[in-house]
Amino acid sequence: xxxxxxxxxxxxxxxxxxxxxxxxxxxxxxxxxxxxxxxxxxxxxxxxxxxxxxxxxxxxxxxxxxxxxxxxxxxxxxxxxxxxxxxxxxxxxxxxxxxxxxxxxxxxxxxxxxxxxxxxxxxxxxxxxxxxxxxxxxxxxxxxxxxxxxxxxxxxxxxxxxxxxxxxxxxxxxxxxxxxxxxxxxxxxxxxxxxxxxxxxxxxxxxxxxxxxxxxxxxxxxxxxxx
Amino acid sequence: xxxxxxxxxxxxxxxxxxxxxxxxxxxxxxxxxxxxxxxxxxxxxxxxxxxxxxxxxxxxxxxxxxxxxxxxxxxxxxxxxxxxxxxxxxxxxxxxxxxxxxxxxxxxxxxxxxxxxxxxxxxxxxxxxxxxxxxxxxxxxxxxxxxxxxxxxxxxxxxxxxxxxxxxxxxxxxxxxxxxxxxxxxxxxxxxxxxxxxxxxxxxxxxxxxxxxxxxxxxxxxxxxxxxxxxxxxxxxxxxxxxxxxxxxxxxxxxxxxxxxxxxxxxxxxxxxxxxxxxxxxxxxxxxxxxxxxxxxxxxxxxxxxxxxxxxxxxxxxxxxxxxxxxxxxxxxxxxxxxxxxxxxxxxxxxxxxxxxxxxxxxxxxxxxxxxxxxxxxxxxxxxxxxxxxxxxxxxxxxxxxxxxxxxxxxxxxxxxxxxxxxxxxxxxxxxxxxxxxxxxxxxxxxxxxxxxxxxxxxxxxxxxxxxxxxx
Numbered sequence: 001x002x003x004x005x006x007x008x009x010x011x012x013x014x015x016x017x018x019x020x021x022x023x024x025x026x027x028x029x030x031x032x033x034x035x036x037x038x039x040x041x042x043x044x045x046x047x048x049x050x051x052x053x054x055x056x057x058x059x060x061x062x063x064x065x066x067x068x069x070x071x072x073x074x075x076x077x078x079x080x081x082x083x084x085x086x087x088x089x090x091x092x093x094x095x096x097x098x099x100x101x102x103x104x105x106x107x108x109x110x111x112x113x114x115x116x117x118x119x120x121x122x123x124x125x126x127x128x129x130x131x132x133x134x135x136x137x138x139x140x141x142x143x144x145x146x147x148x149x150x151x152x153x154x155x156x157x158x159x160x161x162x163x164x165x166x167x168x169x170x171x172x173x174x175x176x177x178x179x180x181x182x183x184x185x186x187x188x189x190x191x192x193x194x195x196x197x198x199x200x201x202x203x204x205x206x207x208x209x210x211x212x213x214x215x216x217x218x219x220x221x222x223x224x225x226x227x
Numbered sequence: 228x229x230x231x232x233x234x235x236x237x238x239x240x241x242x243x244x245x246x247x248x249x250x251x252x253x254x255x256x257x258x259x260x261x262x263x264x265x266x267x268x269x270x271x272x273x274x275x276x277x278x279x280x281x282x283x284x285x286x287x288x289x290x291x292x293x294x295x296x297x298x299x300x301x302x303x304x305x306x307x308x309x310x311x312x313x314x315x316x317x318x319x320x321x322x323x324x325x326x327x328x329x330x331x332x333x334x335x336x337x338x339x340x341x342x343x344x345x346x347x348x349x350x351x352x353x354x355x356x357x358x359x360x361x362x363x364x365x366x367x368x369x370x371x372x373x374x375x376x377x378x379x380x381x382x383x384x385x386x387x388x389x390x391x392x393x394x395x396x397x398x399x400x401x402x403x404x405x406x407x408x409x410x411x412x413x414x415x416x417x418x419x420x421x422x423x424x425x426x427x428x429x430x431x432x433x434x435x436x437x438x439x440x441x442x443x444x445x446x447x448x449x450x451x452x453x454x455x456x457x458x459x460x461x462x463x464x465x466x467x468x469x470x471x472x473x474x475x476x477x478x479x480x481x482x483x484x485x486x487x488x489x490x491x492x493x494x495x496x497x498x499x500x501x502x503x504x505x506x507x508x509x510x511x512x513x514x515x516x517x518x519x520x521x522x523x524x525x526x527x528x529x530x531x532x533x534x535x536x537x538x539x540x541x542x543x544x545x546x547x548x549x550x551x552x553x554x555x556x557x558x559x560x561x562x563x564x565x566x567x568x569x570x571x572x573x574x575x576x577x578x579x580x581x582x583x584x585x586x587x588x589x590x591x592x593x594x595x596x597x598x599x600x601x602x603x604x605x606x607x608x609x610x611x612x613x614x615x616x617x618x619x620x621x622x623x624x625x626x627x628x629x630x631x632x633x634x635x636x637x638x639x640x641x642x643x644x645x646x647x648x649x650x651x652x653x654x655x656x657x658x659x660x661x662x663x664x665x666x667x668x669x670x671x672x673x674x675x676x677x678x679x680x681x682x683x684x685x686x687x688x689x690x691x692x693x694x695x696x697x698x699x
């Protein structure tokens with residue numbers, strides 16, 4: 001065996017240069033570590049942090065939470081995918097996400113085919129404890145374009161659409177504007193889809209983990225919507 | 228404008244300017260006398276406002292004065308040799324093997340002064356070991372920590388210590404461009420550094436084959452546009468590239484792929500300004516000052532709540548009590564805590580002063596952070612809940628918006644505290660603890676990751692004062 005590391009105290013072989021996430025997925029399964037901002041065809045981004053795992057240098061030693069999507073596996077390290085602390089961290093992050101999400105899953109286009117919904121179910125959210133605050137729930141839908149639609153009240157700011165537009169298509173039509181809580185996705189110079197330089201490739205809709213950007217003819221709905 | 232003096236200042240400014248002409252700016256580095264304001268590219272503070280008529284006629288320059296003092300073995304605040312003599316250090320460096328210079332630096336044990344305390348020699352060596360025809364030395368002069376103005380002092384009073392430090396770092400790593408990233412709120416620093424660079428050109432210390440050697444080096448000064456997050460090294464690099472200042476994932480580290488994907492060393496002003504001393508006197512002379520793990524001296528910024536506010540330099544390991552009493556002349560009025568090391572540093576209650584010495588390890592051991600060693604005092608009568616609200620608001624405002632914990636958590640924390648402060652809403656302690664843990668373990672960079680430290684200090688040491696805002 002070449003270089004190795006432990007996952008939940010079991011020894012596995014490392015491929016050169018791989019991230020903790022790919023190491024874990026390759027050996028013990030795809031659904032062990034949840035992700036939101038990660039996508040297989042995009043560079044690691046490290047925004048959502050729900051892929052965090054505990055990494056220790058010795059068995060049961062002091063561990064550091066690290067985002068598995070962009071951290072390379074260190075030979076000999078001990079990776080714990082589901083420590084109590086990590087489970088709490090994921091749940092608390094998703095709770096924060098849900099403070100700014102419509103929670104209208106039953107009538108949502110991507111009901112039952114939504115990454116946020118799946119991750120929220122897996123981390124076991126039962127309650128949002130924060131008092132009401134600022135949110136983006138009143139964002140208007142953009143139905144201006146024949147192929148692409150957006151509903152940024154559903155956006156979780158994972159940046160996957162921005163990166164798909166750049167890394168997959170090289171179009172760079174989508175970008176992130178604003179700062180902090182007020183960050184938001186813009187099309188070209190804050191235009192609608194139809195006014196923007198969008199080439200209708202659909203890469204952003206495919207990358208979107210929710211229904212914030214969708215494709216009119218390739219809906220992610222479980223039963224195709226009539227258009 | 229400095230927070231506490233804003234209202235009065237605004238009233239006075241409004242007599243001269245209309246409402247839409249008076250805006251807000253971030254910290255101008257005048258923490259020693261407050262009442263700071265900025266008119267058409269120039270900073271003013273203290274009693275300058277009383278001369279607003281002359282300021283508008285451009286007949287007035289600031290009366291700003293702050294104390295500068297030291298104890299022990301000062302390196303940065305003592306008198307430096309005149310230009311020609313001072314640069315003999317650099318002439319000597321050019322005749323020395325860069326590996327020898329690196330060895331001296333390793334001996335010195337110099338750790339970064341920007342907050343993280345990372346070994347400078349390690350960083351330079353890692354950059355040196357990457358083969359590339361283009362490398363950068365970036366000086367992070369985006370001194371945004373409220374309470375800190377020591378980098379401003381170095382740039383304005385000791386510009387050549389910084390510039391020569393960057394040239395030496397360039398010589399060691401093989402970098403040919405030095406970028407000084409200075410915050411736009413420091414127009415005087417920008418001018419002084421630019422003038423100092425012009426002087427270096429006039430003396431042929433910059434350009435190709437400097438003084439007949441095979442070393443090429445030149446500078447570029449960048450005026451930053453006022454976001455605190457740009458002090459985070461990867462956001463700073465994005466900003467330099469003209470991109471949105473979003474924090475990047477590491478690895479790759481800047482020494483591998485930094486500015487324009489080229490090997491880059493990013494260091495704080497004070498760190499780099501120590502290099503000329505180390506090159507002249509040797510690494511051992513430097514490490515003989517301070518403690519074994521925190522070598523050398525540290526600049527300290529004392530704010531207007533001290534009897535003698537100013538910039539002081541003391542050996543690492545100096546008792547905090549000595550700095551407060553001997554250098555700062557004690558507190559002007561009763562103080563209950565000091566926020567040391569910027570907004571993400573620890574909140575030190577006065578009862579802990581005697582347990583602390585000025586070094587990385589003592590602060591870490593006691594659950595605080597030396598950081599930039601800026602000291603902001605919290606007066607006895609200032610409500611801590613207001614201070615916590617301010618910390619969360621600051622983080623929410625300055626968050627880049629990339630990672631979920633910081634983007635959402637700082638705003639939710641602010642809203643929760645503000646609601647408890649202004650209504651009969653009581654916070655849930657478990658929720659607050661969950662939020663702090665999420666920020667601390669989940670955030671991508673030290674902004675979200677660092678905010679919990681002072682908040683936890685406050686909850687620990689001022690439990691009784693904060694208890695009424697929580698559910699029983």
